[in-house]
Amino acid sequence: MSLIHRLYPLLRPLLFQLDAETAHEWTVKLLKMGHALGMLEGADSDAGPARPPIKVLGLEFPNVVGLAAGMDKSAAAVDAWGALGFGFVEVGTLTPRPQPGNPTPRLFRLIEKEAIINRMGFNNPGIQAAVARLERRQGTGIVGVNIGKNFDTPNENAVDDYVTCLRAAYPVADYIAVNISSPNTKGLRDLQAEEPIRRLVGTLKEEQQRLAARHGDKKPLLVKIAPDLDSTQIDSLARVFTEQQLDGVIATNTTISREAVAGHRLADETGGLSGAPLTTRSTEVISALRAALPASMPIIGVGGILTADHAQAKLDAGAALVQVYTGLVYRGPALVRDIAKLAVPGKN
Numbered sequence: 001m002s003l004i005h006r007l008y009p010l011l012r013p014l015l016f017q018l019d020a021e022t023a024h025e026w027t028v029k030l031l032k033m034g035h036a037l038g039m040l041e042g043a044d045s046d047a048g049p050a051r052p053p054i055k056v057l058g059l060e061f062p063n064v065v066g067l068a069a070g071m072d073k074s075a076a077a078v079d080a081w082g083a084l085g086f087g088f089v090e091v092g093t094l095t096p097r098p099q100p101g102n103p104t105p106r107l108f109r110l111i112e113k114e115a116i117i118n119r120m121g122f123n124n125p126g127i128q129a130a131v132a133r134l135e136r137r138q139g140t141g142i143v144g145v146n147i148g149k150n151f152d153t154p155n156e157n158a159v160d161d162y163v164t165c166l167r168a169a170y171p172v173a174d175y176i177a178v179n180i181s182s183p184n185t186k187g188l189r190d191l192q193a194e195e196p197i198r199r200l201v202g203t204l205k206e207e208q209q210r211l212a213a214r215h216g217d218k219k220p221l222l223v224k225i226a227p228d229l230d231s232t233q234i235d236s237l238a239r240v241f242t243e244q245q246l247d248g249v250i251a252t253n254t255t256i257s258r259e260a261v262a263g264h265r266l267a268d269e270t271g272g273l274s275g276a277p278l279t280t281r282s283t284e285v286i287s288a289l290r291a292a293l294p295a296s297m298p299i300i301g302v303g304g305i306l307t308a309d310h311a312q313a314k315l316d317a318g319a320a321l322v323q324v325y326t327g328l329v330y331r332g333p334a335l336v337r338d339i340a341k342l343a344v345p346g347k348n
């Protein structure tokens with residue numbers, strides 16, 4: 001077993017003594033340091049012998065498990081996450097201009113529920129700063145860049161923010177994820193309604209074509225959706241995605257539902273809920289999407305994966321790849337190792 005897998009059970013209680021945001025900052029710092037000192041060596045080979053890559057989105061993934069957006073918003077430690085065993089890393093959400101996000105406290109652990117509530121509000125250094133970091137990185141692992149709009153950009157002008165970010169990220173990203181599903185930016189999720197999403201995806205697909213011609217390389221464009229959509233809304237999104245020949249869908253973001261944590265002392269904190277309470281719902285959304293989308297359009301499944309079995313359920317529901325965030329906080333890097341061992345799903 002690699003050093004990091006042995007250390008995590010000792011580290012976790014120390015990190016859980018700190019408030020959630022400080023623990024998060026320390027985790028990223030320690031990870032970077034550990035990587036620089038070679039302490040992550042062997043973490044990825046713990047997943048077993050190297051296997052043939054998984055072809056999805058025209059890319060070759062070393063395994064099915066990626067780091068979900070929000071953990072490394074500023075692309076601070078991309079290569080270190082790769083060394084930890086992730087097959088791909090999604091940085092962001094990044095906005096055109098830097099912004100501080102919401103006032104603290106804005107991140108809460110519901111430990112008994114293996115859940116997190118966050119209302120970070122896209123705190124990020126701005127797309128240019130993250131792109132500059134990605135340009136300087138040494139590694140070659142797959143990186144998705146997740147893009148959003150600034151909190152003070154009205155929804156009528158949201159398309160401009162996404163186009164700005166798409167252009168900036170295009171040369172350094174392996175894929176681009178369009179985030180219209182965070183509950184912490186006022187009105188953002190309204191972009192999931194049929195007309196706004198048609199306009200947004202239509203404009204971004206046109207821009208993608210122009211950029212592909214200019215750079216001689218087509219980078220896939222995905223949209224990340226919320227779990228709080230009914231079947232009519234899922235079908236209408238699927239119709240637009242199919243019409244516009246979107247390259248893929250990421251399902252799901254955090255939920256605004258509190259049903260699964262009712263009565264918990266932190267349940268009434270505003271924000272998006274992630275982790276165990278989301279496991280079943282996000283898998284249901286993946287199944288519904290899979291039924292409504294053409295088989296050629298891959299889904300990245302995310303939401304409440306705390307075990308390799310949870311990841312397998314998402315693959316069985318039709319996801320081609322998965323991502324984790326909250327599971328990493330509660331279960332540590334062994335979760336990544338265990339998911340990376342899973343057999344590759346069918347084609348896509």
Ligand SMILES: Cc1cc2nc3c(=O)[nH]c(=O)nc-3n(C[C@H](O)[C@H](O)[C@H](O)COP(=O)(O)O)c2cc1C
Binds near residue numbers: 118224253304
């Ligand atoms: C603290 C925190 C911050 C997040 N920030 C973002 C973000 O900036 N952009 C985004 O698309 N998703 C963000 N997410 C959502 C995750 O990427 C993921 O979709 C969600 O948490 C469900 O997965 P999980 O249960 O494995 O955490 C965030 C989640 C958490 C817990």
